[in-house]
Amino acid sequence: MKNLMEHMGIEPERLHFSWISSAESTKFVDVATKVTEAAKSLENKEKKFAKTKPKVA
Amino acid sequence: MNSYTDKIKEISKRLLKEDKVDMVVGYRKGSVPLMHQPYIAQNEAEVDAFVWDSSCGLNLANYITDRTERIGILATGCNSRNIAVHLVEGKIKREQLYIIGIPCKAMVDRHKLAAMADGDITSVEEDEEKGTITIKGENFSETVNKADVLQENCSLCMHRNPVIYDELAAEEVPEQSTDEIDPYARVKEIEAMDPDEKWNHFDDLLSDCIRCYACRNACPLCYCPLCFVDESNPQWVGKSMDATDVRTFHFLRAYHCAGRCTDCGACVRACPVGINVRDFTKKLEKDCLELFGWEAGLSAEQRPPLDTYSPKDPEDFIK
Amino acid sequence: MSENEPKILSFLCNWCSYGAADLAGVSRMEYPTNIRVIRIPCTGRMSPKFILAGLRRGADAVWVSG
Structure with a gap:
């Protein structure tokens, strides 16, 4: 999934997968922070794939 | 490749006569x-309509999904791989099939030829010995080398001979090897781009799409009773020509083919506006x-990677 | 929260990451507020459709966690 998304031009920072057990609250906080940072690094870029209002000619 | 035609007719007639099959799927x-049409011959007389040359590009495996009859089917390399995919996915039983294997000498790209022509093409002649194709129209006639106008997937094909068959219609043809050509050159080209370039590349690629779903209908893998594009609750993808919707459709369609696509090129051939849909599927x-x-359709027994689990599965994308 | 904060759509498995998130909450740990959690019964139910649907509706990023 991720590979094709990136192939299409979605930035890798937009999609994350992780594996956290229910006891790993520290890992959860850790990953949550990293994901947010990654997303913030794209702040100024246009959102991709978002459906905006249809362009009317 | 016209020499195949007689042999195909002969085998088909024999099968129907001996009542080994109820129908034979071929082209007319x-x-x-x-653009030769897939054609189902149910008696010996109908077999006479069969043809075989370099315009048999649609995938016949599309016509055996969920059938209950005994079917004879022509199968080139990619067609036979799609039949194998069908067998693995339980869409048809092996006992029902009599596969007439056809060592494939590649198909021509109708979009390339149409681009060369000065007007509408009205007739096509193929010289098998010289390896040339002549296209004719009202005011022009042009002869080209077949090798120059092959479908891209055919020129990169590694499995020209059928992988499963009951009978071969001709001698096996030599396979190409990865030493001579790189089947993934184009994918690598796109991979080398940065995200914005990739995005724009696909924007350009899909800008002509008219959402006719011909690629879906031509594809032997697309047999869902209700396609995700037709689902309305929830609606995954809008039905408009909006660029986001078009992209969502192509993305999900390609993804559904992951690990199943044999790169037969039926989608590209069916596309009325000439989009190279394979830019998505080839990557997968x-x-x-x-x-x-894993290469799809090489075995009728092994389960595909996306529906099996192995501890060795790659997991470096998971944090 | 400012307008520019990204929205992250997260699909968390009920038994794993959702539990971890719960535990993090109970333990009063701090984590970013950009995360919008959807609890799913199992990550095995994830479909590419969900991710695309999220992005289409304007999520900045998607996080799937099992």
């Missing part, structure tokens, strides 16, 4: 040049080969 001359094919060592 299409209503437009360069490459990934499957690299990540799982």
Whole structure:
């Protein structure tokens, strides 16, 4: 999934997968922070794939 | 390749006569040049309509999904791989099939030829010995080398001979090897781009799409009773020509083919506006080969990588 | 929260990451507020459709966690 998304031009920072057990609250906080940072690094870029209002000619 | 035609007719007639099959799936001359129609012959007389040349590009495996009859079917390399995919997915039983294997000498790209022509093409002639194709129209006639106008997937094909068959219609043809050509050159080209370039590349690629779903209908893998594009609750993808919707459709369609696509090129051939849909599917094919060592349709027994689990499955994308 | 904060759509498995998130909450740990959690019964139910649907509706990023 991720590979094709990136192939299409979605930035890798937009999609994350992780594996956290229910006891790993520290890992959860850790990953949550990293994901947010990654997303913030794209702040100024246009959102991709978002459906905006249809362009009317 | 016209020499195949007689042999195909002969085998088909024999099968129908001996009552080994109820029907034979093949091709007949299409209503437009360069597009032969899939045709189902149910008796010996109908077999006479069969043809075989370099315009038999649609995938016949599309016509055996969920059938209950005994079917004879022509199968080139990619067609036979799609039949194998059908067998694995339980869409047809092996006992029902009599596969007439056809060592494939590649198909021509109708979009390439149409681009060369000065007007509408009205007739096509093929010289098998010289390896040339002559296209004719009202005011022009042009002869080209067949090798120059092959469908891209055919020129990169590694499995020209059928992988499963009951009978071969001709001698096997030599296979191409990865030493001579790189089937994934185009994928690598796109991979080398940065995200914005990739995005724009696909924007350009899909800008002509008219959402006719011909690629879906031509594809033997697309047999869901209700396609995700037709689902309305929830609606995954809008039905408009909006660029986001078009992209969502193509993305999900390609993804549904992951690990199943044999790169037969039926989608590209069916596309009325000439979009190279394979830019999506080829990438998945490459990934499957690299990540799982898997090429679709080479075996009728092994389960595909995306519906099996192995502890060795790659997981470096998971944090 | 400012307008520019990204929205992250997260699909968390009920038994794993959702539990971890719960535990993090109970333990009063701090984590970013950009995360919008959807609890799913199992990550095995994830479909590419969900991710695309999220992005289409304007999520900045998607996080799937099992």
